[in-house]
Amino acid sequence: MIKKAALLALVIILIMALFLVFGPGRVQGQGDLAILDSSVEAEFPFKLNFRLSARSDAPITDIRLHYTVDRESYAQVTSEASIEFMPDTTLDVQWDWDMRRTGGIPPGTGLEYWWTVQDAGGAKVESAPTRVYFDDNRYSWNSLTRDKVTIYWYEGNQAFAEELMSAAEQALEHLSEATGAYPLEPVRLYIYKSSQDLQGAMIFPQEWTGGVTFTRYGIIAIGIAPNELSWGRRTISHELTHLVVHQMTASPYGDLPVWLTEGLAMYNEGILEAGYVNLLKGAINRDSLLSVRSLSSPFSANPEESYLAYAQSYSLVEFLATTYGQGKMLELLTTFSQGNSYDAALGKVYGFNMDGLNSLWREYAAKRFGETRQTTAMPPSPVEVLRLVSRLLLDSELTAQRVGI
Ligand SMILES: [Zn+2]
Numbered sequence: 001m002i003k004k005a006a007l008l009a010l011v012i013i014l015i016m017a018l019f020l021v022f023g024p025g026r027v028q029g030q031g032d033l034a035i036l037d038s039s040v041e042a043e044f045p046f047k048l049n050f051r052l053s054a055r056s057d058a059p060i061t062d063i064r065l066h067y068t069v070d071r072e073s074y075a076q077v078t079s080e081a082s083i084e085f086m087p088d089t090t091l092d093v094q095w096d097w098d099m100r101r102t103g104g105i106p107p108g109t110g111l112e113y114w115w116t117v118q119d120a121g122g123a124k125v126e127s128a129p130t131r132v133y134f135d136d137n138r139y140s141w142n143s144l145t146r147d148k149v150t151i152y153w154y155e156g157n158q159a160f161a162e163e164l165m166s167a168a169e170q171a172l173e174h175l176s177e178a179t180g181a182y183p184l185e186p187v188r189l190y191i192y193k194s195s196q197d198l199q200g201a202m203i204f205p206q207e208w209t210g211g212v213t214f215t216r217y218g219i220i221a222i223g224i225a226p227n228e229l230s231w232g233r234r235t236i237s238h239e240l241t242h243l244v245v246h247q248m249t250a251s252p253y254g255d256l257p258v259w260l261t262e263g264l265a266m267y268n269e270g271i272l273e274a275g276y277v278n279l280l281k282g283a284i285n286r287d288s289l290l291s292v293r294s295l296s297s298p299f300s301a302n303p304e305e306s307y308l309a310y311a312q313s314y315s316l317v318e319f320l321a322t323t324y325g326q327g328k329m330l331e332l333l334t335t336f337s338q339g340n341s342y343d344a345a346l347g348k349v350y351g352f353n354m355d356g357l358n359s360l361w362r363e364y365a366a367k368r369f370g371e372t373r374q375t376t377a378m379p380p381s382p383v384e385v386l387r388l389v390s391r392l393l394l395d396s397e398l399t400a401q402r403v404g405i
Contacts, residue, residue, distance in 0.1 A: 037053040046098070047098050050065055057121065059120045061118055064117075068113075072218075108152070111131070148187055187219075197223060251339065259313040262309070266310055295309055
């Protein structure tokens, strides 16, 4: 009985000792250094204002803000801001994360922050991490979630969001059938009612910006009015494909060839639009197709040439997917993400390099598109050219995101 009581006392002492070492507040050192208040306020899209109140018996000499942003990176990155102030026993300090200086982050980005405070007596305190979301609070957002996809919108009814969600679901299903790729991480789509509203969410908006895809954040922001459903469906399918393919293949080794990323995104939009088909037919008949090798680098800024580049990319992916099947396409994506060169990856998976693919695909395309004789291709309509320009710009944004800007 006495032994039991002694054992119990020992256990209690041990628990108390552990509590003192690891126990609440994570206060280290001496004195009564304490964080009295901590808060953050967002001024979307320009800044986050962090505030802290602290007091101690000895003058406070060091205050740091630490934060991590929810985005994909190959190593955990914690940013630190050292606050400038005159040492004192009672302090109210603030620090601005000014996005005009650092570049913006997308709407809805999550981050976690905490403070460390130290006084002249050597006492140190660390606050518990707090989560905050950098929401675009200019609008009241509705949301619709299915599986890994969430759509946020504020203009248009539930049916509008359902339409966009069905486009997203169909795109993911189609992508999975063609390549075996599926979203590894949640994807969030912010639907603004216009390009103007979207531009208000950006630090340095360009007047042509109609959408932005932030691959590292898993966030897409697009301006789609409720009466632009057909364009909206295609754009969502296209951009969602880019995000998912990026999630499946992201690696520090390098990117996929452009014809493959753009081809998958185009293929996933659905049937190739007539303007593209006509251009493809014309190029086959005039023998002016672009080589697979040249399509591996970013497309030309010349609208007609890039129009053809997108059409050929669609057709290349269609050729690989329908001739060799889903398993090979998935193998190709995986092989690229392991750091193989374009020629080596194709060689490993299909047994031909870019030139071999070029020859085989030309035969396929000649049969598929060349049979209907057409001496002059119909030029793309002004609406189609506008759409292409906005797509090119979306893709150039995407490239910027990929390289980590
Ligand atoms: Zn694209």
